[in-house]
Amino acid sequence: MTVGESTEVPALEVEGLSFSYSGKPVLQEVGLLLEAGQFTVLLGPNGAGKTTLFSLITRLYDRRVGSIRVGGFELRRDVVAAHARMGVVFQQPTLDLDLSVRQNLTYHAALHGMGPREARRRAEEQLQRVGLGEALKTRVRQLSGGQRRRVEIARGLLHRPRLLLLDEPTVGLDIAARRDLVERVHRLCVEEGVAVLWATHLIDEVYPEDRVVVLDAGRVRASGSVSEVLAASGATSIGEAFDTLTRGPVEVAT
Ligand SMILES: Nc1ncnc2c1ncn2[C@@H]1O[C@H](COP(=O)(O)OP(=O)(O)OP(=O)(O)O)[C@@H](O)[C@H]1O
Secondary structure, eight states, rough: OOOOOTTOOOOOEEEEEEEEEEEEEEEEEEEEEEEETEEEEEEEOSSSSHHHHHHHHHHHHHEEEEEEEEEEEETTSSSSHHHHHHHOOOSOOOOOSSSSHHHHHHHHHTTTTTTTHHHHHHHHHHHHHHTOGGGTBBBBBGHHHHHHHHHHHHHHHHTSSSSEEEEEETTTTTTHHHHHHHHHHHHHHHHOEEEEEEEESOOGGGOOOOOOEEETEEEEEEEEEEEHHHHHHSSSSSSHHHHHHSOOOOOOOO
């Protein structure tokens, strides 16, 4: 969050969002509300529309119905202000493997208008935060999958956004790296007050204190605290709720 900015303005507000690919509806009347410091799991099976939703929030696609506000700024009207308040970790890794960790981050910081000194300072600060303070000069190619994801998270936080979007960030990681990443981002959320939108189809990535949005076939089937989603679905566990609210069987990583 930018210093001095009101914490009362939601980090993300999506209202009545609908989108079609060549006439095929993929998102229908989607609504989301994320407050500062909330970890929200966007839970949906393959094809639910999670990546499409992220593509609209990051404005990769723009042809849509409905409104998207980031930190109070409407994405179409105030795109620069909205983007300044948002960090993203895409589903497909986007680091340059032949550059060092620090080079990847400082290059990105320059895109946000930071000078070299500020860029280095922020890069070091964020890498410490994700436990990679020692890896500044390491080439990304030499890092494990989990460490690369942490570099992407540090990069997404360089400009101190209010909102961090992560699209299935644990795909391809082993169980230990996955747990570590889920735990770190939850901590970040609490300690930094960043609102997190974490897309996944893995129910064991949901913590009891999280907010949950269940998306299926482009529609929000339930949203709220874990207990609210359980009540809405008549389920006793989030896995059962997911099963009830979506068409597909529940998936738990092994
Ligand atoms: N470029 C595209 N053109 C046409 N249809 C698309 C395109 N991208 C996605 N779709 C379709 O839109 C729907 C939603 O896809 P999307 O990738 O947003 O879902 P998802 O929840 O992110 O799934 P996954 O977990 O598999 O990434 C699916 O039916 C998909 O086949």
